[in-house]
Amino acid sequence: MPTSGKQKRKTLVLTGASRGIGHATVKRFAASGWRVISCSRYPFPEECPWEMGRDDHMQVDLADPADIERAIAELKRRLEPEGSMLHALVNNAGISPKAKGGARLNAIDTDAETWRNVFQVNFFAPIMLARGLFDELERAQGAIVNVTSIAGSRVHPFAGSAYATSKAALTALTREMAADFGPRGIRVNSISPGEIETSILSPGTGKIVDEQIPMHRLGAPDEVARSIYFLCSEQSSYIHGAELQINGGQHV
Template identity: 70%
Template sequence: MSGKDTSDTRPTLVLTGASRGIGHATVKRFSAAGWRVITCSRQAFSDKCPWPMGPEDHIQVDLSDAENLGFAIQEIRKRLEANGSQLKALVNNAGISPKGAEGERLNSINTTMHAWRTVFQVNFFAPIMLGRGLFEELKSAGGSVVNVTSIAGMHVHPFAGTAYATSKAALAALTREMAADFGPHGIRVNAIAPGEIDTSILSPGTEKLVEDIPLRRLGLPDEVADTIYYLCSEQSSYVTGSEIHINGGQHV
């Protein structure tokens, strides 16, 4: 027996929805700062992802399947325990917003109940399941949770559907409740509410919205990732229960 220490002293982030856009930028931001990142998404790990240890630290999980998510949580715990990693952050970034057959916005009249349930499972129930399932690991590390809400949770949006918007509004309320419940255990819980961010999933017509944004431009995924990093760092050590708007002033 060599007695060699195999523990991983890097702070660890668990991130859902890592495969594109904000999630992709967040992995790169934390990796560059020396964090270990355990990514979770519906897709298998791609060789195109530009960060080290990707395949070994990726978990393919369908957040719309509560049982599958339960298995994923156990797998995350095993991976953390295997090399003594400290879970310093959980970022609930994954979200879905189904469209109609022609790509149209689904409203409160024409959204099917199945779609409502699926959207809430991914956008709302998955974050609390992950927070509760990884509670002890977060508590041990004095970690942080960041929930990704949306500007659509604050007012009717021309593209985001009703189920998406209400699930994000519910997630904002859940963030406050989690901050109150997790805070006494040394865990901070905050949210970010992005507006129109320049990613591959922008809806046609988004460029028209820019005219009403005070900063007159789309946001960048890197700008969102920087805010997430701030909320997971010691720079925000007395910030909890907050929702930061990242939308160039669009909400005003």
């Protein structure tokens, strides 16, 4: 989508861009004319169609705090031609490790290193990025969207304890960020997806769909992407500190 000289295109930074919800979100924003800086631990996938995809892709290991700091410095450099403005940060990346055979890791059997890694990626990385890019977000009066999970509010048959508690913590962090970032003009919200048709689904999800979801179907990644786009747009200009449930009624 072309932009005039007076109206610079907006910029999004998104983590976990290589598949599922992140992949769909990148395509949604790119189709609407945004510049998208995608962040993933994987190289840029050549089949992806969005403009400047390779040039605006960054490999970063969110499990490594030092690598996050490196990525923040690189993101600041990349944003300089745009007036050092960032209109949206979407913290989508998350990890959900499993036990042998794909079994759920419970609170008793999850080792300390796994707890640390999960919280580093799912909880600490979002606040590190938000704080590191605070000035750029403030200049643009931008928006932050944290991707939580329905597993953060109830025991889930497949999501492990470390994953679930990290997502619950991210929900609480969204509230705290809304209180602290809001006076500086930065809106902060979260989305809480339920059973979305991505590679993170486990065998047995069909039983949840049949018994717990009133709409009796999985959600599509693009349905989540559209909600993220809404929370980063002017259409949601007075929505702040909210968590949007995207689960076909599973939460009821």
